[in-house]
C-alpha cells in the first residue's frame with residue numbers, strides 16, 4: 001500500500017525542492033551550497049551516473065508488508081538515508097542545524113553534523129532529543145587541543161561516531177565562490193568552534209586544517225586511542241585506500257567525493273562503490289553519499305553493497321524552503337519513492353536488495369547484468 005506524504009502542491013520531487021529551496025537563498029548562499037569545484041564534472045556525474053544502472057525487478061512477490069528500516073551506527077532507523085554533514089545550514093535558514101536535527105528526529109533517521117555547523121553540537125543533540133543516532137564530522141585542525149575538545153564535547157553529548165573527513169586538506173577550487181567573493185555573513189557563528197570567527201573566506205578556515213593528513217593512517221590509530229566513539233573515514237574512493245583504512249582500524253567508510261566539491265574529475269561515487277565493497281568484504285560497513293535524489297538512487301546504492309546512504313544538498317534545499325518542515329519533506333519524498341521502488345522490485349526488506357537487481361549500460365549502449373560486465377569484480 002502506498003503511503004503518500006503531504007505534498008504542498010509545489011514540491012513533488014527532490015528536483016522541485018532544489019528549485020524552490022534555491023529560489024529562497026541569496027545568490028552567494030545558493031552558489032556556495034549548490035556548487036561543485038572547477039567544471040563541476042564530478043558533481044554533475046554524481047547525479048547522472050545513477051541512470052547508467054537499470055533496475056531488474058522480480059515479480060509475483062508478496063509485498064503487502066514492506067520494512068524499510070535498517071541499522072545505522074547500531075541503532076534502528078526508519079529507512080537507510082541519513083543527513084550528511086554540510087557546513088553552514090544557517091546560510092539556508094535561521095534555525096540552522098537545529099531545524100535539520102528536529103526533522104531527522106521526527107523522521108527517525110541518522111544525522112552527521114559538520115565541524116563547520118552554525119548550531120553547536122550540544123544544541124543539535126538537544127534538538128534530536130536522543131531519538132536518532134548522531135555522528136560528528138571531524139575536520140582535524142592544526143591545533144590538537146581544538147580537536148580533542150571537539151571530540152570530548154561530542155562524546156559528552158552522546159554522539160556515536162566521528163566521521164573524519166579525509167578529502168579536504170586543500171579546499172577544492174570553487175569558481176562560483178571566487179566569482180562571488182564568498183564569505184560567511186558576520187552574524188553566523190561556527191557553533192562548534194567558538195574561538196574562531198567565521199567571517200571571511202573558507203580558505204581561512206582550511207588554513208587551520210593542515211593537520212588533517214599530516215599523521216597519515218596513524219591518525220586513525222591515534223583517534224581510536226583517544227575516543228570511545230566509532231571512527232569512520234569519509235571521502236574514500238579507491239579499494240586501495242579502503243584496504244588501508246580497514247588495516248588502520250577504521251570502524252566504517254563513507255564512499256564520498258564531498259558532493260563533487262573537492263577534486264573535480266573523480267568518478268561518481270556510485271561508480272566507485274562496488275570495488276570498495278568487494279575490497280572491504282564485509283569487515284566494516286560501507287556507506288555512500290553523493291547525488292542521491294530519488295528513491296531509486298538509494299536502491300541502486302544498496303544493490304551495489306552500501307548499507308546506508310546520506311544526503312547533503314537535498315536536506316539543505318528543504319531547510320531553505322521551509323525550515324524543519326522542508327527537511328522533513330525531503331526525507332518524506334525519498335522514503336515514499338524508496339518504498340515504491342522496493343515494492344515494484346519485489347523486495348520486502350532492505351536485506352533482500354542484491355546486485356542481481358541491477359544492470360549496467362555498456363559502451364555499446366546495451367544493458368547487461370553486473371556479473372557479465374565484470375563490474376561487480378572491479
Ligand SMILES: Cc1cc2nc3c(=O)[nH]c(=O)nc-3n(C[C@H](O)[C@H](O)[C@H](O)COP(=O)(O)O)c2cc1C
Nearest residue numbers: 033084085086087114165258259290291311312313
Ligand atoms: C554546502 C555543503 C557543505 C558541505 N560541508 C561539508 C563539511 O563541512 N564537511 C564534510 O565532510 N562534508 C561536507 N560536505 C559534503 C557532504 O557531506 C556530502 O559529502 C555531499 O553533500 C553529498 O553529496 P550531495 O550533496 O549530492 O548529497 C558539504 C556539502 C555541501 C553541499
Ligand SMILES: CCCCC(=O)C(=O)O
Nearest residue numbers: 087116168202205206261
Ligand atoms: C572550511 C569549511 C569547509 C566546508 C566544506 O567542507 C564544504 O564547503 O564543502
